[in-house]
Amino acid sequence: xxxxxxxxxxxxxxxxxxxxxxxxxxxxxxxxxxxxxxxxxxxxxxxxxxxxxxxxxxxxxxxxxxxxxxxxxxxxxxxxxxxxxxxxxxxxxxxxxxxxxxxxxxxxxxxxxxxxxxxxxxxxxxxxxxxxxxxxxxxxxxxxxxxxxxxxxxxxxxxxxxxxxxxxxxxxxxxxxxxxxxxxxxxxxxxxxxxxxxxxxxxxxxxxxxxxxxxxxxxxxxxxxxxxxxxxxxxxxxxxxxxxxxxxxxxxxxxxxxxxxxxxxxxxxxxxxxxxxxxxxxxxxxxxxxxxxxxxxxxxxxxxxxxxxxxxxxxxxxxxxxxxxxxxxxxxxxxxxxxxxxxxxxxxxxxxxxxxxxxxxxxxxxxxxxxxxxxxxxxx
Numbered sequence: 001x002x003x004x005x006x007x008x009x010x011x012x013x014x015x016x017x018x019x020x021x022x023x024x025x026x027x028x029x030x031x032x033x034x035x036x037x038x039x040x041x042x043x044x045x046x047x048x049x050x051x052x053x054x055x056x057x058x059x060x061x062x063x064x065x066x067x068x069x070x071x072x073x074x075x076x077x078x079x080x081x082x083x084x085x086x087x088x089x090x091x092x093x094x095x096x097x098x099x100x101x102x103x104x105x106x107x108x109x110x111x112x113x114x115x116x117x118x119x120x121x122x123x124x125x126x127x128x129x130x131x132x133x134x135x136x137x138x139x140x141x142x143x144x145x146x147x148x149x150x151x152x153x154x155x156x157x158x159x160x161x162x163x164x165x166x167x168x169x170x171x172x173x174x175x176x177x178x179x180x181x182x183x184x185x186x187x188x189x190x191x192x193x194x195x196x197x198x199x200x201x202x203x204x205x206x207x208x209x210x211x212x213x214x215x216x217x218x219x220x221x222x223x224x225x226x227x228x229x230x231x232x233x234x235x236x237x238x239x240x241x242x243x244x245x246x247x248x249x250x251x252x253x254x255x256x257x258x259x260x261x262x263x264x265x266x267x268x269x270x271x272x273x274x275x276x277x278x279x280x281x282x283x284x285x286x287x288x289x290x291x292x293x294x295x296x297x298x299x300x301x302x303x304x305x306x307x308x309x310x311x312x313x314x315x316x317x318x319x320x321x322x323x324x325x326x327x328x329x330x331x332x333x334x335x336x337x338x339x340x341x342x343x344x345x346x347x348x349x350x351x352x353x354x355x356x357x358x359x360x361x362x363x364x365x366x367x368x369x370x371x372x373x374x375x376x377x378x379x380x
Contacts, residue, residue: 003115005368006095006361008032008108010088012070013097019071019136022049025104026070026133029053029111033129036115043149046141048134055118056126058155063126064378065157066110066371067143067336068164069135072099073353080355094358101359102352106163107131109364113371123379128157135332143332147339159306160342161374162333163367165349171363171370172320176344177307178227178300180259182330183266184236185273185292187212191284193250202248206240208284209252213238215276216256221264227300228261228326261326266294296334300326306341313373314345317366345370 017023026049030040038053056063075085075098083089085098095105114127130150134142150156167173189209194202213235221231235256242249258269270292277288301307303324314322322345336342347363 003112005109005112005364008112009095009100009105009364012104012108013088013100014086016086017071017133018074020048020134022133026051026131029131036119043146045145048141050133050142050146051131052146053129054126060126062158063128063156064375065128065130065160066114067130067160067162067332068103068107068110069132070104070107071133071136073136076355082356090361093361095361096356096358098357100357101165101349103164103346105359105364106346109367110163110371113368113375117372117375125379139332143335147335157340160336160340161310162331162336162342162344163346164331164344165346165352166344167348169348171347171366172314172318172322174323174325175307175310176326177303177324178326179298179330179334180228180261180326181266181298182259182295183269183292184255184257185290186253186255188251188253188289189286190251191286194248196246196248199248203285204248205252205286206249208280208286209238209254212277212280213254222261225261225263231258231260231264233258260298262298262300266297296330299334299337301341301343306343309377310343310345310374313370313377316373317370
């Protein structure tokens with residue numbers, strides 16, 4: 001009896017696992033995987049639920065790993081949905097529900113493929129599923145916690161496939177072999193408040209901030225690299241909170257986000273941000289504070305055996321040769337890349353995080369076939 005990935009997706013969608021709630025999704029997966037012969041361990045940390053499942057011997061000569069998450073983003077306005085967000089309704093060839101695309105269908109597909117594969121053709125090696133409930137939020141105690149636990153317990157993956165949606169339009173369009181780095185910096189400029197008619201008695205932080213943001217935004221970070229588009233710096237907010245037009249405020253703030261390629265490291269970018277801020281602060285006689293959060297560094301898994309393995313399976317099942325891509329935001333591959341070679345492949349993500357999020361039923365079935373072929377080819 002084969003494992004139906006569509007039915008499993010529906011069961012997972014019915015779990016209200018808005019991040020960071022577990023919602024029953026990992027409990028459901030642990031039950032299914034345990035019954036299929038996987039050794040399951042809950043690796044919970046910081047109030048976050050995570051699941052590690054292994055079929056085969058620890059320390060096997062080769063271990064294929066899958067990584068994914070069952071937490072989902074909030075609904076937005078529930079009244080905007082035309083279906084029950086957790087009803088897993090199927091209509092017109094689509095399965096609807098929050099997380100149906102990102103990424104409960106991916107988790108269901110690789111879980112179904114792994115269960116059937118180890119029962120039908122027990123491999124010479126091990127299969128690991130590392131599934132977190134903390135990818136859509138701060139991601140501090142999710143995949144990072146699983147990898148920390150694996151290091152302590154001498155658990156390891158030889159290679160890993162993250163099942164995030166990767167295809168822009170239809171399944172098979174693209175796989176991710178890397179990701180840009182991401183960092184967000186918040187600036188607070190402090191000057192001296194005064195009357196707008198007497199600017200010589202004040203130090204205007206708005207003028208300093210405007211010059212600084214122009215300096216950042218007009219700077220050409222790079223022209224791209226072999227596998228990455230040019231890095232992007234975007235000013236995302238500027239604010240004074242000043243309702244008066246005759247008052248020079250004492251403070252103003254701004255924030256910017258940098259998506260950077262492999263020409264850069266966040267530490268060097270932070271040095272540049274600080275240098276420019278110091279220059280402008282000296283010029284205007286103000287103080288500038290910068291607080292930066294780094295979500296991840298850029299990385300690349302060089303094209304080779306792992307991307308070839310995935311590409312061959314995708315081509316065989318879809319007739320498409322997937323583009324090797326590094327576009328998009330961050331994913332948990334940024335943690336896995338320090339453990340083993342990692343690529344990402346999943347279905348199309350056109351409706352992820354949207355109202356009436358939905359996934360084509362046929363794509364879920366295709367995705368399971370692709371993952372099954374990958375396992376067969378890897379252990380052949």
